[in-house]
Amino acid sequence: MYNGRIQLVAILGSIILIIFIFLLIRKRKLKEEYSVLWLFFSFVFLILSVWRGSVDWIAAKLGIAYAPAALLLVLVMAIYIIMIEYSMIISKLADTNKNLSQEVGILKEELEELRKEVEASKEKGKGKKQ
């Protein structure tokens, strides 16, 4: 009975996680691009909870004596991979950010020079009229 209850909780938890991610995407709070890994691992958790004995099977295959440790391994791997993806995203953002800042700096300088030129030619125009 105990085992059945934990399975139910695990299945419900996985489904809620999947629905939650879908909702976030639908509300555009999460980009599809960045949700792939979350969805993937949510489905992995769903499979693990539906297929009883999967954790034991993985533990046996990997030679893990204490089966729940296999579950933790899957969890840690999931978090690890998602964190790496985040580091990649941050690196890309930092690069874009840098390029934008440089562009802003260069454009501001150009604008300043143009403004000066316009002012100067205005002054010149006034001088001629008088």
Next chain:
Amino acid sequence: MIKSEKRDSLKVLIIIPAYNEEDNIVGVIHEIHEDFPNFYILVINDGSIDNTSELARSTGLARVIDLPVNMGIGAAVQTGFKYAHKNGYDITLQFDGDGQHMVKEISKIVDPVIQGDVDMMIGSRFVQNLESYKSQPVRRLGIKIFNFISYLLIRQRIKDQTSGFRAFNKELIGFLAKYYPVDYPEPEVIILLGKNGFKIGEVFTQMRERQGGASSIPLSRGPFYMTKVLLAMFMAALREKRIKPKSDV
């Protein structure tokens, strides 16, 4: 010595990255202008919180690019390359805003680039000998490790990997506008250029003792810095070539 007409016919841009350099920047600009009135001066104000930008502008001798936030030396210098590339400059020169670099030494690094002997010329603090350079033994050890690794990677001995006193030709302006490394740029640029078949030269130039402020790398962060730079150097060496080396063309 190079004929001054040749030097004058080229558009030379001096890039001065500056972060909170209000004490030195005006002096540096005037000094450069006095000796090299035909050189264009560009100050990259890297998000300073003091009056660096206003003071540099007030000289009327320099263009000033204000980066909206502090981005670090690499990004600041790259901004200069982007500007130079966009505006068709022939030669760029990196010159620190803190008064360490000496104007009278500029010819030494610019002339070989103008003459086409090298693509990048480094003004080095210790081409002659490292021992005479005043610094702690730990720093010297770090420098030696850099030199050794750098030699392994590009088969050229560069004694002052971290010198920021450098001149670049037109081809490099376009190349570095795209690929200038950001975090710890000086040693990485050497590997990047060496691996891509550019010619690097090094010449001894006198430098002043640091006027004020501390080294950008405090000793406590030394190992961290070394690790990061070495990683960056190895990665620069392992990356695919950005362009074909000239010998293949």
